[in-house]
Amino acid sequence: MKTSVIGYPRIGDLRELKFASEKYFRSEITREELEEQAKKIRLHNLNTQKNSGIDLIPSNDFSYYDGVLDNAFLFNAVPERYTALGLSPLDTYFAAARGYQGEKGDVKALAMKKWYNTNYHYMVPEIDDATEIRLVGSKPFELFCEALESGIVTRPVITGAYTFLSLARYKGSKKAADLAEQTAAAYSALLEKFSELGAEWVQFDEPSLVKDMTADDIQLFVSLYKKILPGKKNVKVLVQTYFGDVRDCYREICSLDFDGIGLDFIEGKKTLALIKENGFPKDKVLFAGIVNGKNIWRNNYATTLPLIHELKKYVSDIVLSTSCSLLHVPCTLRNETKLPDDIKKHFAYAEEKLSELSEIRKTAESPLPLETPEYRANVKLHEEVRSGTNDEVRKKVAALTEKDFVRLPEFAERERIQKKRFGLPLFPTTTIGSFPQTSDVKSARKAFRSGELTADEYESFIKGKIADCVALQEKIGLDVLVHGEFERNDMVEYFGECLEGYIFTEKAWVQSYGTRCVKPPVVWGDISRAKPMTVKWAVYAQSLTDKPMKGMLTGPVTILNWSFPREDISLKESALQIALAIREEVLDLEANGIRVIQVDEAALREKLPLRRSDWREDYLDWAIPAFRYVHSGVKPETQIHTHMCYSEFADIIKDIDNMDADVITFEASRSDLTILDVLKENNFRTEVGPGVYDIHSPRIPSKDEIKAAINKMIGRIPAEKLWINPDCGLKTRGNEETVPSLTNLVKAAAEARNENS
Numbered sequence: 001m002k003t004s005v006i007g008y009p010r011i012g013d014l015r016e017l018k019f020a021s022e023k024y025f026r027s028e029i030t031r032e033e034l035e036e037q038a039k040k041i042r043l044h045n046l047n048t049q050k051n052s053g054i055d056l057i058p059s060n061d062f063s064y065y066d067g068v069l070d071n072a073f074l075f076n077a078v079p080e081r082y083t084a085l086g087l088s089p090l091d092t093y094f095a096a097a098r099g100y101q102g103e104k105g106d107v108k109a110l111a112m113k114k115w116y117n118t119n120y121h122y123m124v125p126e127i128d129d130a131t132e133i134r135l136v137g138s139k140p141f142e143l144f145c146e147a148l149e150s151g152i153v154t155r156p157v158i159t160g161a162y163t164f165l166s167l168a169r170y171k172g173s174k175k176a177a178d179l180a181e182q183t184a185a186a187y188s189a190l191l192e193k194f195s196e197l198g199a200e201w202v203q204f205d206e207p208s209l210v211k212d213m214t215a216d217d218i219q220l221f222v223s224l225y226k227k228i229l230p231g232k233k234n235v236k237v238l239v240q241t242y243f244g245d246v247r248d249c250y251r252e253i254c255s256l257d258f259d260g261i262g263l264d265f266i267e268g269k270k271t272l273a274l275i276k277e278n279g280f281p282k283d284k285v286l287f288a289g290i291v292n293g294k295n296i297w298r299n300n301y302a303t304t305l306p307l308i309h310e311l312k313k314y315v316s317d318i319v320l321s322t323s324c325s326l327l328h329v330p331c332t333l334r335n336e337t338k339l340p341d342d343i344k345k346h347f348a349y350a351e352e353k354l355s356e357l358s359e360i361r362k363t364a365e366s367p368l369p370l371e372t373p374e375y376r377a378n379v380k381l382h383e384e385v386r387s388g389t390n391d392e393v394r395k396k397v398a399a400l401t402e403k404d405f406v407r408l409p410e411f412a413e414r415e416r417i418q419k420k421r422f423g424l425p426l427f428p429t430t431t432i433g434s435f436p437q438t439s440d441v442k443s444a445r446k447a448f449r450s451g452e453l454t455a456d457e458y459e460s461f462i463k464g465k466i467a468d469c470v471a472l473q474e475k476i477g478l479d480v481l482v483h484g485e486f487e488r489n490d491m492v493e494y495f496g497e498c499l500e501g502y503i504f505t506e507k508a509w510v511q512s513y514g515t516r517c518v519k520p521p522v523v524w525g526d527i528s529r530a531k532p533m534t535v536k537w538a539v540y541a542q543s544l545t546d547k548p549m550k551g552m553l554t555g556p557v558t559i560l561n562w563s564f565p566r567e568d569i570s571l572k573e574s575a576l577q578i579a580l581a582i583r584e585e586v587l588d589l590e591a592n593g594i595r596v597i598q599v600d601e602a603a604l605r606e607k608l609p610l611r612r613s614d615w616r617e618d619y620l621d622w623a624i625p626a627f628r629y630v631h632s633g634v635k636p637e638t639q640i641h642t643h644m645c646y647s648e649f650a651d652i653i654k655d656i657d658n659m660d661a662d663v664i665t666f667e668a669s670r671s672d673l674t675i676l677d678v679l680k681e682n683n684f685r686t687e688v689g690p691g692v693y694d695i696h697s698p699r700i701p702s703k704d705e706i707k708a709a710i711n712k713m714i715g716r717i718p719a720e721k722l723w724i725n726p727d728c729g730l731k732t733r734g735n736e737e738t739v740p741s742l743t744n745l746v747k748a749a750a751e752a753r754n755e756n757s
């Protein structure tokens with residue numbers, strides 16, 4: 001048996017790529033310096049994999065921003081508004097990724113979307129009727145040759161043709177099928193080129209195959225590969241799937257001329273059954289995803305080895321691999337210097353997963369697998385009781401009944417009460433919570449953590465920031481204020497640090513999008529709230545203003561979705577435990593005079609199962625109640641807001657309304673405003689604040705631009721239900737963009753108010 005991984009994290013062990021890229025964006029380093037840093041990371045990754053005994057090592061898993069965006073550039077699917085700027089190739093690429101505002105023009109970034117059921121985001125390729133898919137790029141070839149020079153024949157990784165076409169947004173009349181012919185030709189050309197260069201394998205990532213597929217989808221997939229695969233000459237092609245099983249097209253995959261099939265045995269509920277029921281083609285290699293690419297726990301050999309044993313009955317040629325790219329886990333435990341060893345020994349980040357693969361291979365190939373020292377050590381590790389059990393929390397969760405999930409009185413009555421209480425103007429303005437985390441905030445936090453600042457000094461620093469932030473918002477003229485979230489490094493990590501049962505890491509960074517990384521905390525034991533987490537800050541902020549100050553919390557589903565979850569209890573159980581803790585905080589805020597409380601569920605949709613048939617039972621049936629439980633105990637006059645990143649909830653619109661919040665804000669500025677029609681069609685009752693400008697880009701929206709967005713919303717949303725706000729928190733922005741942007745927002749809202757009242 002051989003070993004392989006689907007992809008390796010590209011940010012660098014210490015986020016070197018992030019820092020270099022950001023310096024490049026600020027013109028502090030040259031392109032050459034950025035490229036040099038990138039190359040260093042790539043070579044380090046290759047050597048790490050090689051030294052860990054991985055046989056088949058990927059290349060082109062590196063990206064400056066996003067792999068799907070790379071694919072759009074590789075295959076000429078780049079909107080003209082970016083190429084027309086006349087920038088260098090790298091800057092054109094970054095313009096599409098981040099937007100561009102400068103002497104050469106003013107363009108927004110491409111849309112960004114969540115990558116399947118992960119917290120990674122990809123850039124959505126745009127295809128219009130003029131798009132001509134052709135092989136025009138050279139990055140995969142260059143990276144293959146670069147690795148070759150260092151002595152490693154890699155397996156280039158390319159987003160597969162079906163997935164690429166299924167992820168694209170079609171701006172003209174042409175649809176995916178209309179581009180099949182040219183796309184297949186382009187991919188075929190790519191294979192030919194790799195064959196010439198001496199690649200042994202090429203990997204086409206096709207995660208879209210694990211989603212529900214219609215007959216037309218299957219037809220498109222088959223027709224694409226019937227045309228692509230003849231181009232392969234001497235190169236072998238691996239079709240790599242992940243994030244689920246391929247129940248809709250397993251037979252088609254088997255009958256196509258692939259040389260390798262990559263299947264996910266971690267999230268693929270039916271993967272093993274598919275093989276048992278249909279067999280596995282004799283002439284193909286199975287790349288078996290047995291090491292979890294999404295979680296940080298050590299692999300349990302006592303379940304993995306029997307699985308391999310079972311597979312061997314059906315498959316003659318097995319490569320042991322990860323369940324998905326290791327992009328979704330942190331790089332290495334080596335830099336985790338502060339965690340105690342008896343915690344760390346339960347963890348495996350990307351680098352440690354490489355050794356697991358080697359160990360599993362060794363164990364599986366041994367004549368007496370259960371006798372190997374590796375196996376024994378692993379069994380012993382998993383037998384240890386590691387979780388801090390909290391019986392009281394478990395009892396409370398077990399005792400929850402239907403009425404605990406219902407807030408009374410019902411929505412319309414509360415809306416009346418709250419309109420009266422707050423007396424807000426038409427189209428009230430607000431922000432999503434965080435204000436720019438400028439370098440002074442970051443250095444103060446760092447100084448506090450290292451002991452350079454005392455707790456008192458840090459507290460008065462944060463209070464100063466809050467006071468400035470409140471004054472700024474009053475000056476700008478916003479209606480419902482926020483404290484700015486300066487005390488938080490991250491909307492989940494902050495709560496993880498405040499909750500019992502969580503463990504937080506030092507260096508476990510995972511790429512979220514572009515140069516943005518997150519450091520998910522780890523659910524280690526049962527969760528409970530030891531002490532108030534946000535009350536102090538909210539109360540202080542409220543004391544500075546008569547305007548309503550939003551208490552700002554993260555919801556249980558998002559906290560869980562952005563953590564590394566336990567594998568020994570269900571997600572439902574964990575979510576309800578967290579809900580218990582957040583509910584206590586909500587009630588505490590209310591008791592301390594906070595009148596508006598926002599419970600962010602930015603990641604609610606994130607873990608929605610990829611297949612519709614799994615939605616209710618596996619997810620919504622506990623996720624929505626967990627949120628409802630958080631606020632079901634507040635008074636009618638307390639206004640509950642929630643916020644979601646991304647507006648893709650058309651298909652779960654009823655569930656969103658059923659969260660029973662009073663107001664929801666969400667991203668709507670980058671995607672078209674179709675969500676507004678959906679809200680209207682469904683008589684959405686929650687008040688809404690669809691974001692009027694994109695905070696992910698450094699562009700400053702003009703007042704007229706914002707006004708135009710508001711005008712589109714009026715007419716689709718009853719005026720008395722419409723809020724005006726940016727589309728997400730402002731923490732990644734600078735003050736120089738934030739102040740003029742919010743000023744324009746308030747002006748635009750005032751204009752709209754005048755015209756409509």
Ligand code: GLN
Pocket residue numbers: 432433434485491552600602643644645728729730731
């Ligand atoms: N309240 C959070 C903030 O403003 C929400 C962030 C998010 O939606 N990702 O930062």
Ligand code: ZN
Pocket residue numbers: 432602643644645646727728729
């Ligand atoms: Zn958001």
